[in-house]
Amino acid sequence: AVAVAYPLEDQLPPIARIHSLFTWSFSPDTFVSASRFSYSASQLPAWLSFDPSTRTLSGMPSEDDEGNPEIVITASDSKSSGHASSSVTLCVTPYPGPELSIPVEQQFVAKNPSLSSVYLITNNSALHGQRPALRIPPKWSFSIGFDYATFSAKNNLYYAARQADGSPLPEWIDFNERAMTFNGVTPHPQNLTEPHTVSLVLHAADQKGYSASSVLFDIVVAAHELSLATASLPTINVTAGQPFTLTLNSDADFSGVLMDGQPVSPQNITSLDIDTADLESWLRYDSTTKTLSGQPPSDFTTGVLPVTMTSSVNQTLQTDVTIAAVPSFFSSDQLDPVLASSGGAFTFSLVPDFSNSTGLGKTSDVEVTAAYDPLEAGDYLHFDPALSALSGTMPVNLSYQHISVTFTAYSHITHSTSHTTLPVSLSSGDFEKNQHDKKGKGGLSAAARQRLMLGLKLTFGIICGFITFAIIFAVLRRCSQVPDSAVVGEEAGRAYTDDEKRWYGIGIEVNGEKHQPSLPSRGYGWSEGIVAPTRSPSKQLKDDGLGATLSRILTRTLSNISRDRSPLSPVGHPQSPGVMKKAEFMHKVKATARIVSDKYRRVVSGPKRPVISKPKLIMTNDNLTRAPARTDIDGLPFSDPHGLLSARDLRTFDGTATSHYAHSGMTSLVDSPTSSTDARSIPRRRADFAPPKPIKNIPQARLAE
Incomplete structure (x- = not known):
């Protein structure tokens, strides 16, 4: 038989607003039955329609539809011919509803005193979802309060709370309408599966028993929280062109992963899945042993791999890890051959062959080991990692003439390994052969080529730096040139003293006209002629100029004037001079001084x-x-x-x-x-x-x- 389990009138139907779309889906727990049943609606107003498949009522009322229509929803069992009905009264109003003023994200903060016995969930947490959430451990009492100004409206507001699917609140959660608080005690961990999430809705309406506006949030019941303090897992560095095998089982491999705010232990990571599809041509991953292996190409630089990490507290994080290629820890992958004498002491230092450009960390962070071929060479050769030196005493009458020593450097900081091989010859013939093979590969060793390229780069860098500096200096010098304000412009005129203005006639009247001499426009000392005013203002006589451009101007009327005048006569009217170089001007001044000194002799002493x-x-x-x-x-x-x-x-x-x-x-x-x-x-x-x-x-x- 079909029965009503959750009446429609208790499900807080939304208020319908005139000329606004109305939609409401009632709870699937409204009716219960042992068999399948179907829905139907009756007494629907003309503006409202019903979709049985989604249990949704929708429509847009007009002014004539204002009121409180009552509708009936019926659930029918086709097998037993049983049915049950539940009715609800809708509210159609033209008044505007309440609006959200303070979002939940702004209230779920550490400084909010209305939050008690709860933990905030950050965005990089495994418990983070689409809605704001709070974490509460099992068997904890809690209190979650909301601000009274969360909603704003012109009329009185009524509050209510339901689950997100419209069903009533769990029995362990109580809502206080007047205080706007959620209180309760979380269940025992045996009664639920962690993490347990409950989605809640806080409703506000201007009519009691309805919903007009709402906010959603989650309560997560969990004893622990898995989160990330960084955007991704630590970068895994490998050496290009060198095979590697790396197992992610150390604390450094999971640096940045936190459990309840503390660094996670690798034992708490129960599952680690790395997707190597983008680098599957050379990279392999074993999820059982958490091991990465492969040989990156010589031109490999970097790659990003998606990671799914699951912890022992049943929480999963989605992140990624970067694999990047770094230079080898050694200066060359093939060292220069050395000759060892039978029965003599042998010593070799690996320090000069270390690379100083890898940035793999301090020496103490790098572990260097040696492998021998043949293996019995390890019986009389010993490698000291502290001194990075290979030493021993060579036996007599060995059955072989060549030993290969492979050095492997592993950085615990960058998780990268590098390899190099040292050929040890026990005879002169083998030594010459190894040298020939070494030179045949390119003449210079890899270390020598690196040093040569470094020297060339430094040399050309210094030369280019000097050239660039010279060009910049020339450009700045050219752009910073400014006109000489002592010769041209208004500043030149303002620089004259009163005596100089009277001497050069600036601002005085000549023949009834106020005179303002032209300032030089061609440079120092140029003169195309000194012109003196005659009895008629329209006439001007020229003399050949020998001296400076500016000349003294007459301040009184002339009685006579000669047609041919000396170039040294102070009587004249300055014209706009020409332009000459300063050196040429000084040369003319000196020549004029010599001419004047030859024509006129001054009396040095005595009365004139x-x-x-x-x-x-x-x-x-x-x-x-x-x-x-x-x-x-x-x-x-x-x-x-x-x-x-x-x-x-x-x-x-x-x-x-x-x-x-x-x-x-x-x-x-x-x-x-x-x-x-x-x-x-x-x-x-x-x-x-x-x-x-x-x-x-x-x-x-x-x-x-």
Whole structure:
């Protein structure tokens, strides 16, 4: 017969929201029967449908469907014609439901005082699942509390708890609705199989007896926990091209594996399965003895193998292990042959043939052993692992002439082994043969080739380093060049002092216009001509430039100006100069200084006095008739009413006309004795001078042109 074991109204059906999808699957333990039975539904509203195969009710209600419809689920037994029914009242509402505010992951932390007598389960634990979980040992009392702010809603909230499949809580778990706590005592280990997991659901709803929002978590009953402190098992190092056999039975092989937070013992690992499918061409694994064996190719670098590890507490970890190739512990796999004399002492040190680039650990972590061929050589040869030396006394009259000693180095840290062979010759003929065979393989030994390659790498590395440094230095030097702010740019103008600005005429007015000289644009000392303003602002006269680009600017009006002017005249208007190299500029400065020193001699000491030249003949008495009217010249006494000068006999004073005479009150920067021009000074005759004496022998005067 069919009976109701778990009524639908006790299973907390979800609240249906208008215009939201509604779905609910009731518990498979709702009905019980000795035989198979089928489900059917009745009194369903128009918006709701039922799937008997999955025991699921689904649909989307509208505004007209608001209310509390009652539905009936019936279970029928086809063999006995028996049936049983269970009804439930649904809730259809337009109001929004509660929302989750604090997830369970944020509450299952060590600092939460609401967790008592429980252990947190980490992500790398064998007990970790898809949901947050807590571990509780058997026969332990516990308490698991949740924050009141786990859910938030505008209305009152009602809480309830069920198992994840909708069934009631186990009898050893009690839920307090008001305190939001799960309390109880875990079962005895004899009554369950560890680890035992119970999946629970905390429900919250705005209507009592229903579910609107929920969170899931697990309670795992287990006395121990297997976990990993690292991402994988320790890397297994092997030597490329060398056969190896490695049994994983030491504590170091399972480093990082923890049992209750402590390093696991290899005896606690009951099963270790390593998948060698990716390296099956050369790698073999025996799960019974936990042994890896094989010979990696010479070009092998690394490989990752999946590992499944099961412990004695019935917990399984999924991880992986890496196999990596490392250089040999020896510098060569074939050592240079040695010659041993019969009846003499024999000593060989293996230290020079050790490789220092493998990084296998300290010497004490490496175990070196020796094997002999033939085996009887081990009776008189002895290898000392502490000194890494082979020694002994060679017997006399041996039946063989050659001994092969194979050295094997095993690192307990990296689990890698390396091999090398030492040929020992007992006769000169065998020694020469071994040497010939050694050279025939390549001339140089492997150790010699390694040393040669190391030297070449260091040499070329140093050379390339110097070249790279030189290139970088040249690039940085080129990129770091900046314009000379003392010559160009606004900073050059701001660098002048007030005296220098007045000297070069920066900011003064020339002929009614404010002057601002152009700054050099072609470099130091270049000059394409010094230009001076004339009486008309539109006219400019040029001189050949010999000195610096900038020149002093007139600050007063000129009375006269010559058409040909000395290059040293300070009167000028600076133009935009050209560009020349600094060395060329300094050369021109020095040349100009020599020219100036040749033309003008400074008085080093003593007072400066004006130099008055001797009087020169201007005209004779024979040309008085053609002389112009007397010209009164200040400082020269003329007693002849007809004058002393004639136009025909007027002689120039080195190219200086009478128009160059200036009144004592006039000032000229051009012909002034204090100016820096090449024009000669015209002395003025004092009034107290006596008249000239008559000339008896009149020379032929040169007429002025």
